[in-house]
Amino acid sequence: MAGESNDQESTDKKPDTSGFVCERCPFPYGWTGSVLFGLEYVSDDGGDFGSFGGWEEEGFYLGLGADLIYRDQAGRYVDIYADRLGLDSRAVEISGGQQGSYRLSLDYREIARLQFFDARSVYDGAGTDRQSLPSDWVREVSTDQMPVLEDSLRSYDIGTQRESLGVSLDFHRPSPWNYRLDVEHDRRQGTRVQGAAFIFHATELIAPVDYETTRFNAAIGFTRDNWELETAYNLSTFNNRNDSIRWDNPFVGISVGDDRGELAQPPDNQYHQFMLSGSWRHSHRVSVAGQVAVGRAEQDQDFLAPTINPAFAGLSELPRADLNGRVDTRFANLRVTGNLTPRLNTRVQFRYDERDNRTPVDSFVEINTDTYLGQPRTNQPYSFDRWTLNANLNYRISRAWRIGATAQRREMSRTLQEVHDTRTDLYSFQVRAMPISRLNLIASYTHEERSNDLDPALLGPMETPTLRRFHFAEKEREAWRLSADYGITDNLSAGVYYELSDDDFSDTEIGLSEGEEESYGLDLSLGIGEHAVANAWVARESLDATIRGSDFNFGEPWQYRQNDEFLTFGMGVNFDRLPGNWEKARLDFTYARADGELTVERRGAPPDFPDLESRRITLQASIERNITEQLGLRLGYVYGRLVEDDFYRDEVAPDTVGALLGLGRGTPNNTVHVGSVLLRYHFR
């Protein structure tokens, strides 16, 4: 047994450590680290700039953070890391235990996301599950005719606050067995924008968000020198405190009783999964790793009524009280890697993924948008399975040259679609070279082809027969990538890359027919002496797509072209030490520009859509100074500027579109300065 002989060999070679007393080792038993406290000031409301960072609104904030570790001689420890405690986006991680034996950790995190700070709604109860029009509201067929619209508007912020609390326990007894238990509870509260319609009249609602997700993971593992096995159980439950939203129709209805509607909200659901994973290393030449998992997603939330329109009260009977939805999942991954010789590496990998939807099928009465009786509809539980087989070979020709090749087949079977089976073959070749010292070059080429068993008859009589949905349409893809990294001197290095991919949907007359992505970039890194590093980077990307269609199936043909261009530039310098008592100075600058160009070609040569534009500038600077042995001063400054042009929202007031009562959300154009003065107390 190769494994055993290796073990024996390593045991024999263990040195005599009786002299390893570590007298000079400066173990800092007790507390080490620092706490940070002080004030931060945000100059302006800037929801879009401050979103996620916790700097959404003007004003003073408490700056508070900690990086503390306690250790004792026996290996017991407590580790505390806290960041931005005074802001709405904050995090605390506390862990402790006996190193090598057990570890208990607690992780608390809040993330504030402010999407819009200028939305306006006419509804009483905006942001809740019951939204009513003002008592003096007068319904009209078009927003520009609504007499009390302007006076009824009130401002709202739209965004969410996510709070996560996680507890985890790990046991690492001095045996091959190890145990892990994780529980994480996540609550997201706030609001979002949701459209709601009566036939073709739509309203943008401020919808409530009150989601809870709880994840529970338990695992038992067994580890030996050359193999390990783990079995795990995962449970994820989702609970939504709002089953539905009811709102008043602000428009004149076209049917009796359609003055109020009801939207379903994401239903409670849960997912269970059992997983068995393991790996085995036969020798340094061959290793095997794999996992199999079976899972089940369930959803049995009580159905809402087909309508709340009393005119259809007699049609409210449902075939069942809840969906009793069930999706069985089955997964398998297996990877075998081999090093036949020191020059030749191989890898074969197989993946299987199945979604078996066992949800009961029934026929449901449809009251379309609480307005009129439609045809009965039968639900269509969607199932699929897919597998991928991938083989990869890498060969080192010499110290400077390596080549690699990959072949992959992926097959997918779906139910209820016009394409039942797709097959995608991929071939890839790669060359890696180091022709001169410090220069690394990589070039790769990938060709991918997808074929299918399309049955156009399954598209249905209402659909354009020449439509090919992009995710299973026949496709050829070519992709190239070139990259080079060069260490120009000991302190200066540069990297460049160029990437191009081209998608051709050869059989598509209607739908996504072409796609191209191109990107290139340059990175520079410079070491300045022993205590400073500077870097700069720039990247440009371009995404193109062509989508074709024709009005009313066989009518006037049209073609969209969408081109997204991105330019990103960044530079930074980081000083570990400075003259005097100054240290840890850093300066980072980022500029991100995005331009979206939409053109439409159809008879009559309409003008182009205005460009979608986004410009973001961020400058961050900080420096620290030691005042005493224990006390330091940290000064920080952040400059943020964000400007966007988005014709979907710009100049779209609540009454701009006759059939859409909007929220009048504008696009951001703001500048924010953030200054901070913080003291750092060191535990040394």
Add this chain to the structure above:
Amino acid sequence: MPSSWRSTTKFLTGGLFVAAVFALTLVGLNAVADQSESQASESDPEYTQAGADTCLTCHGGDHHLLQIFEGPHAVKGDTRSPFGQTQCEACHGPGADHAGPLRIGQERPPMPGFGDNALWSSEQENQACLTCHQGSDHRFWKGSAHHQYEVGCVDCHSMHERRDPMSIATIQNQVCSDCHTQVRSETHRAYAHPVRHGEMACTDCHQPHGSGSEAMLTSMTVNQNCYECHAETRGPFLWEHAPVAEDCTLCHQPHGSNNPAMLTRRAPMLCQQCHTRLGHAGVGRTPDDLPGGASPSNFTLGQSCMNCHSQVHGSNHPSGAGFLR
């Protein structure tokens, strides 16, 4: 050449390649022990007599190196920790040669692993780490993209720090960006996950030590990964939107995009890639739909298709077949 022949030829070519790679892999099962490895083992230098005390004679003034004593690798009470074993030499390898006396003019021999001019290859250095850090997190390391590109543990991690910088999201994201420069740019797009803010770490979705799933995701599939935080879209729903159940990335670009909700395109174009049925869905929209145009339209402005079909992830409403309820 007839297309059926072309297809068969490609199938055979690919199949033969897969079979050949698999056969080469299995050949390794019966291969004799690697001579070069055993020779390297035999020529390993001896350990020092006093362990870390020997090392600190010269390196005791290096502030950076000494930070290890504040971190988890220097815990004598933990027999898995380097300082519960052979101390510095647990990772750097036997150091008697490096620490021994020199002849006049002789250059000091390097330590076997980790350091300037170290003798070990990246693979051998990684193996030193994996001696202790084996188990579930590193199960799929062999054959992973990072393994194939010979990424070393120390290319990302710093063992001498009191706290592994990779455990701090902002630092981790910078480290990943050093190589994944294109992804860094994507995270700066107009609509993106809060990676650039440090509120999300790359490892929230990816397992850099290797995983069995595509793109080294932490979960078995793309959708399972997304459901970790977006369980509201998991369903199953009464009325399903098939692409949603299949792959979130058919409509969303998780690293960032130029469109709200990180959609790959703007509606209505996004939707018209698949929906052109008779009626309003198939109509090509023009700037006539914009403010100041002939007829500002809710088919384009605001949330476009989602002004009405707002339940695109699926609906559980009995009358929600068209995702309107």
